[in-house]
Amino acid sequence: GTNRSEGDAAGGSSCDTSKGTLVIGMIAPMSGGVSAFGLGMRNSADLAIDQANENCTVPGYRLVFQPEDDQSLPQIAAQAATKLASDPNVAAVVGTYNSSTAQSAAPILAQRSIVQVSPANTGPALTRGEKAATQPRRPFPTYFRVAANDLVQGPFGARYLVQEAGKKKIAVIDDGKTYGVGLVENFVKEAERLGARIVAREKVGEKDTDFSSTIAAIRSSRPDAVYYGGEYPAAGPLSRQLAEAGLDVPLMGGDGIADPQYIELGGRPGDFATNIGAPVESLSSARAFVDAYAAAGYPEPSSAYGPMTFDATNVIIGALAGLVRNSPFEESSRQRLVEAVQRTNLPGASGTVAFDEFGDTTNKVLTVSTVKDGEFEPLETGVFEQSN
């Protein structure tokens, strides 16, 4: 560079960016305790956007990524959402991580017709309103998610554990957070319907690390499996401590524990996890993501929600690409972008992404994996059908 020229430094790409820049925002926790997920999400979205810029996916525009930290706090998320919403260049938002933060961000974005695609929220109410199971009603027309909600994943796990693995006396534990509690609730319903007995229900503190008293509490009921609603940072140690306390039964959890770190932290061979989408090995798109992520050299791992964040971002990019082919992007295009996203049909890293009338993913493909030889090995992939 030189100190005399004050010209534009937009470098690198040979794409036509004459129409300007479009911003894709993100709201996720990037500092504090769960930042591992937030940072993985940030990198994955960044990757998708870089790829789009390189491939000139959105003709005439340069895409810019704007991640905003929400510290997992609803009021901070609302602030971040407002900040993004008041910028006319913001086309869409990826996020959030927590359902509770989504609850405060979604209304603000909805008011400005800004599309929001979450890779991680699983709270059913976000797409189906408060009476999600009985009288679903979509609260936010702009809200979509690529993660399967708890109404899907919990029961899916229950079916495998009860019917395939033949466990009949199950202890359930959750971490008291939105995801864990919701997952366990729906797991329990389905498991009981299938004839299993829930012999103990316990909670662990969000920041607990020594679970021995929880384990002692369920030990006397002699369960033959433990279902855990929560994330791997607690689930790994929990699994190990179960064994150490002489309760050597398998632990099962949702996508929150389907991470290699789970095994590092104490997950035992024979533990199960459900995961959204087909296994990475069976999906070339998934492998492509993993490779591209590794090649990009981000300092943090992509985390459990990396592939879905990547997909969520690509949903937006794809819809934008279609939209700006005909007319330039203006604030008024936002409504049409919502419609475009609704029509998405994208072969993504987590499977085919499309949305139902509530904004939920139609991808009900789930996989059960088990820990074997130090990694998760897919056991069974299936499509979940609601059974009422």
Place this chain on the structure above:
Amino acid sequence: MSTLLSQTVNGLVLGSLIGLIALGYTMVYGIIQLINFAHGEVFMVGAYGGLAMSTYLLPGFVQQQWYFALPLLLVGGAVVSVAVAVAMERFAYRPLRDAPRLAPLITALGVSVALQEAVRVFYPGAISPLPFPRVFVEGAYVLPIGDGVPVRYTGALIIVVLVVLAVALQRFIDHSRLGRAMRAISQDRDTARLMGIDPDRVIVATFALGGVLAGVAGILYGADLGFVNIDIGFQTGIFAFTAAVLGGIGNIRGAVVGGLVVGLVKALGGQYLPGGTAYDYVWIFVVLIAVLVFRPQGFFGETERVRA
């Protein structure tokens, strides 16, 4: 019966760990009347110090043998904790010696946040929990009572270490010259200076001692649970603070007893009190409030009115 016993064992182990940390709270409080919220972070940093040592320094064969690895890591963790505790005293608290009473409290909270975030940002991989090497005999001995009462070897080690260190500390404070200087400073800093005591040195020594205990606790914690996380300090720290107050803040015996009570209430309360494990924290704090209402100075706090 075996459940009751197992929960008691669990409570004692957890309580001993809390007690080790509570000792640091109590010593610092005793000497400068500061609730050093960052002390939990000193514990956390100790654990990461040990982890760094085993990851980057110790050759593999050393780690195989616990009787090599454990002492080395204990020393390593203690050194890191002491360094952090001393630096904290020197740069954050010392300039505030004569400031209004609440200022250092805010500083302590700032140090706590900053340390935790510093580890998260600068320690490779610390954004998620990291596995910690098992540097002591793994597994548990199962007492043949009823269904069996598992006692982790590391858990037993923690209890033993607490007892040994607490007794040693009490003797040190009661009988050594430095211990006497510590007590003198805690009562009247200016007059202590008139006795020829250098408060700076003694206060640093207090922080360092607290650091040793926290570092040891950090390593034992890692060895016991097999992983470390950046927020362990905060959570355990709050419990330790509770324990210190419960026992009578400023009092060594109190910290130990308080720690054990907190551990036992969590384990037994989660089992037998209404609400189960969902409310175990609540029970700890309810017990705390109840104890303080009936004994406002904690179990062993000093009651005597000091005459002027």
Place this chain on the structure above:
Amino acid sequence: MSFLEVSDLTVAYGAIQAVRGVSFVVGRGEIVSLIGSNGAGKTTILRTISGLLRPVSGGILLDGEPLHRLPAHEILARGVAHSPEGRRLFARMTVEENLRLGAYTRRDEPGIKSDLERIYALFPVLGERRGDKAGLFSGGEQQMLAIGRALMSRPQLLMLDEPSMGLSPIMTRKILETVRELRDSGTTVLLVEQNALAALSLSDFAYVIDLGRTTLSGTGAQLLADPRVRAAYLGDGVAS
């Protein structure tokens, strides 16, 4: 050659100047008193000599060596002991622990032991109750302990700040007698007292401090005879 030499000492608390250019000297082996009304700055002077306060300006020489840049704990090591205003004992420690703290900088255990015995002989009540917490003692006993503690460092210069405050007449007398005995055995004493009559009759030399300045000086006897002193500090001319 004077033992302690304070020259042009100015000390301030924030914006308040408590001592404004005080000078005085104390000869070796003498009892020298500072008297003056409340807030005159006497306590401030003692606290500055012992290093608890930093002077704004002026100098303090002990045996020709400057003291005023040293921290308190090093000043003690130079042989200056201070029994502070209000006694300031370590209330939650025993008598013996308090005395041992007085000897904190010393490492000669046999010497410390024999000095303890010396103090106990001087104040038998301390010996009888050596295991009791100091905080529960009565005012007079506390005062003895405070003096004993100051003596434990084997000071060359002993500074006593209002040793008689709050003491019964009997106790006051006993303590002042002890001061004289100390002087006779070679210790230099700098005494601050409100009981001017007692202080002046005991002193070899005395200074009157007023509003942070030295206003009068002379031998104890001279000052006792001075009408200004008699009017202001001895309660002469007021009915009793």
Place this chain on the structure above:
Amino acid sequence: MNALRAAGGVLTIVGTGLPWATFVLNGGPYPAKATLEFFTEPFGVVGYRLHLLVFGVLAVVFALVAVPGRDRILRALGVGVVAVSVVNGLWIAVEGGGLGAVTMSEGDVAFGAPVALAGGILILAARAAGEPVPQWRWRLGPWWERLVLLGVFVLLLILVSALLTSGGQSGAANGYAGAVFLSFLAAAGAGIGALHASGLLSWVGELSERHRGFGVGVLLLCALALPLTDAGTEYWMTVAANIGVYAATAIGLNIVVGLAGLLDLGYVAFLGIGAFVAANLSGAAASGIGIELPFPLVMVISAVVAGIFGAIVGSPTLRVRGDYLAIVTLAFGEIFVRAAQNDIGGLTGGSNAIPGVPPLSMFGQGFDDQLVVGEVRLPPGVLYYVLIVLVVAGAMLVFANLKDSRLGRAWIAIREDEDAARAMGVRTGPIKILAFLAGAVLAGLAGACFAHKTATVSYESFRFIESVTLLAAVILGGMGTVPGAVLGASILFVLPEKLREFSDYRLLLFGIALILIMRFRPQGLVSDAHRRAELAPDAEPATVVLPVVTAKVAP
């Protein structure tokens, strides 16, 4: 001595004329034309360079002309120059990949930063012994004085607005917002410092004391006028409304901690209680009660319920004192979080929180919608802002009135010496509980606003760290002072917003900021006349050292 300072000023001026960066940074040219050279564009001096230029010129002037308070003024200016040069220099160096960016690289030179920094250091290095802050005794006619006040407050409004918007809204399009803001903050801080050193600030303070009613009214008007400035965007209205919520809560806490001296580490629970009550009475689908009441009534109910809990939490103060009380309040805070997380009584939504609290609406105007008054289009959310400004104003009034009454004096007396207060006939028990009650009522009111503004009420918003931040706001602002809590809350909640760019490091910076602020201003930014003396170098040790139990010895 003064020659040195003048030289420093000159160096600073020279620095502003030199180029600052050898690079054009990746995100485009650094703002305020960091690469400008004086000879090519003499009037292009804007932004941080303008600030430096002004400081430099002033430094030269004050080095040559003796004015009262000169040493202190120069010190403030020096600090300002150093801070501004360091912020910008460091930023360019870090972004530009090293020291080369601010010195020499590939034949290009850019010595602006080092030269200005040297200037600043020179100004500071020549610091003479401190002198007292001069006191101005000017009296103008009462109307002139009011006019001056009006002018000062309008300037304040402009400054606040400029601070908020400085650097523009950070984001993808504007990579330098954080740095520009920090630089502006440093300049503004130094400017205020210099004004303070000149004694003018205290003079204005006296003016506002003399015309108290007028001053307060104008201040309120200025606060209400903020939406009309550049800061009148939806985003800043949201941030400001959130700040307002915390400010009102902090004022409540200030009663408990600042006046009565009762350390409360679980105070945010009262905000939470108010918010949960309001959420339950808002008609939100997820609420456990499901009735909808008019908002004014909801505010009253929230306040009352929070007040009742305040009295309950305060009741252990009858027996527990000092730091022991701190842990009791911490315990109550934790119990609240845990109970809310477990959906106690079906009232808190548990881990699902209570989402979908509807926005307020009055007279057909939704608080979330854009407000159009005649020609003026006000940003959405402005009504929340107005509501909260009024709530904060009300809280300030409550605080000030209580402080200036028999009750307030009793609180302060308890803070100073509880035993003596009792011996003077103050019934400390009920009065301490009253402090908790009053504080909790204010927090409950704020909570009702919070519920509607944030739309989701989750236990996660009311954790220990929030209590800590509130306490920090009170202490940082200045304990026991009316504007202190508001100022403290503003700083602690605006700073993280303006520093969003450093998202990874945000909490780290927050922690470090707390440490630094306490290091340099342990008595808080606004110091209470009463407590000023507490910093005397030889302050006596704290009175409550041991748990002194009122010796009611059992018979």
Place this chain on the structure above:
Amino acid sequence: MPERPKDDLGPPLVHGEPILRAAGVSMRFGGLTALSEVSFALARAEIIGLIGPNGAGKTTLFNCLTGLYTPTSGSVTLRGLPLPQDPARVTERGVARTFQNIRLFPSMTAQENVLVGRHVRMKQGPLSSLLHGRAFRRSEAEAAGRAAELLEFVGLSRFSEELARNLPYGDQRRLEIARALATDPAVLLLDEPTAGMNAQETEATRQLVFAIRRLGISVVVIEHDTKFIFGLCDRVVVLVRGEVLVQGRPGEVRGDPRVVEAYLGTPPEQVGGGRRG
């Protein structure tokens, strides 16, 4: 200080019913008996001196008379009614005190300290404190007026806006007295009011106590300055080891050999002199 009496006429003895009466008051701390069977009565406008060796139990007796301690046995009655056990209520009933080691509110101004003393006599509810209505302003004005009077009375008017901690020691003691007087007491208990004062200041304090008595207030004074006590009091009570050794007029007490032995000893003038000069 208004109307300083020039006279030191023989003190009036008990007029009428005692206002404060201690009957058989004992106080034990664990194994230590600080007071045993202490009885005395205080008449209206009487000044009683309380002397005795260090640790005799004088301050403890004050604490029992102000509700700070509840006596282990025995009773204290104020105007014939039993004393409440809460210091605040005792003050409301008309007993005020000062402390042996000054207990002012250090960060409040002199005036505010006195206003706190006024607390019990002010009739502002929390609501009126909040609203600052007309009644509130009236009561504030009344209290401010009273505070100004009292500061004037003890001679501290010029320090009215000064923080208590910045006052010279002797003035702090006087401020404590003003604060106690603000509670409109019938009985004032002074614990070593002249400790640390020189002769001149002590004399001023003596005159102040006389002036207080002229307001109809009864006073009990603890002091080790015997000249002060014997020149001030109507009656002197000598406490030794928690028991009343002697009580009577100053002249009688001063001459009592038991008192000389236990407390007074030989006169101070006989302490030996200096060597220089």
